[in-house]
Amino acid sequence: MTGNPATALPRLESAGLDGWMVRLFEQIDEANLPWITALARHCESAFGDVLVDLVPSYTTLLVVFDPVRLSPTEARQKITGLLVELEPDEHMGTGQVHELPTFYDSSVGPDLGRVAEHTGMTVAEVIDCHSSKTYRVFALGFAPGFAFMGLTDPRLECPRLDTPRKKVPVGSVAIAARQTAAYPTATPGGWNLLGRTSARLFDREREGFSLLRVGDEVRFVSVSREEFERQGGDTTPMEAAG
């Protein structure tokens, strides 16, 4: 993919009649985020009410506009203009910092033992390893408010389950490959479950519903069963929770 001018970055790729895919990077990297969030902000002001949606992800920003009021060519020119002037957001971005109280326990994190075995660590070391790093939100997707975060410590790298669970309880904290996530709603899921957070990740009382946004920083804070329950966490074990 290198050495060919057609593959130089950043570049714009056709994404249908109403969209441009802005490809900024080739690889997943936390350092990508301040560039992507900066471009998203600039698109919001440059496109105004002709903008329909912005979908930031690990290495890209999908810009969706109203093709009746702006042609793909005009949209392309706008984005190209923004890219020429683009500066990354300061200090790794303008995202918020969240602490997610997490009860790490095999009753709500049934894959703790499996992950320990796979990684050659003790359960306590797995918990310590997962909760000692600050993660960044790379993308939201899969389900509303589901934030893909990373990167986890390389020692925690772990494949997905061979067979996904039919229903993963709300708040489940999980890892797969070198990413981590917490399930905002009960959905099917194939990630390794380590515990459960009491944080309300998808809440209709909140503006935009989702606690986490692309570029945010997240820490999982290990709490006791008592503290977890005090914060409204649900300790129903996995078997009973379905």
Add this chain to the structure above:
Amino acid sequence: MTAQRKMESAIRVHRSGPLALLQDLGRFGVRHLGVTQGGPADLYSWAWANYLAGNPWGTASLEITFGGLQLVSERDLDIAIAGADLGATLDGQPVPLWQRITWKEGQKLAFASPVSGLRAYLSVRGGFAAEPVLGSVATVGREQLGGFDGWGSKLADGDRLAIYSPDGKPAEGMTEAPDDARKDFRESPVLELLPGAQIGEFTGRSLYDAFNTWWRVDDRADRMGVRLLGPKLQCRIRSLISEGISLGGVQVPPDGQPIALLNDRQTIGGYPRLGALSPLSASRLAQCLPGQEVRLVARGSGPVLENYRTFLAGFRS
């Protein structure tokens, strides 16, 4: 929109059938939250139904998939049905589609099964009334968003549906769609595809196959996407880092069978894509029954845009 008077119980659901969903234009400005767009799978027919019922662009209608739905009106209503011919009857008499009709109090409107197409749109003058969630009443069951209850539920037996009472002025505009606007969905459609960035990563043979095959619509087809069966397409890239996906995006997983992504698709995905169907071709595909054949044709954005703008101009002004 000005304050509208809500009529709490205008229609009673006698039988809900397999899938009847409330759909406005969809949920926008929220895809960065992982929330999908929803909205009518066949924008074309949805727009006609609303227009013929005398409603402004964006009014919520019912999307009736496959049939089976039976509704009883609890007052006289002006309605229009467009899209699929699902053998609809009013008290046993066939209902004309693609035109404004009166549905009298107490009459039973019953949808049977597909004659042509898969999804019919029922618009009631004034529009169906529900509380928007994240700016829209579009029903997305998987996300538990929208619909009459706000939690993404499809219609259920015994539901009573609220509408906004019409403003009293006679509806403007035509009351019947011209013949050339009424689609016969039994024909095998040619779908316009705007090539995307990974198209060059498919082998030459696969590119030939992609555009010279009558693809068969699989029974794995829903509002998220429609799988097409045919020759196995080979791409030099097996997967990408996940990125946003446009409406109509045609992705090709490692099994080589393309999936055209529709309104309820996930917001990001990581399979290479041939490109994206034009909005009207995505609408057309949403009317195909399993087993029906479709063909893909590569198009530049110029003529496709012109066509789309002409379509919207008739409804959106």
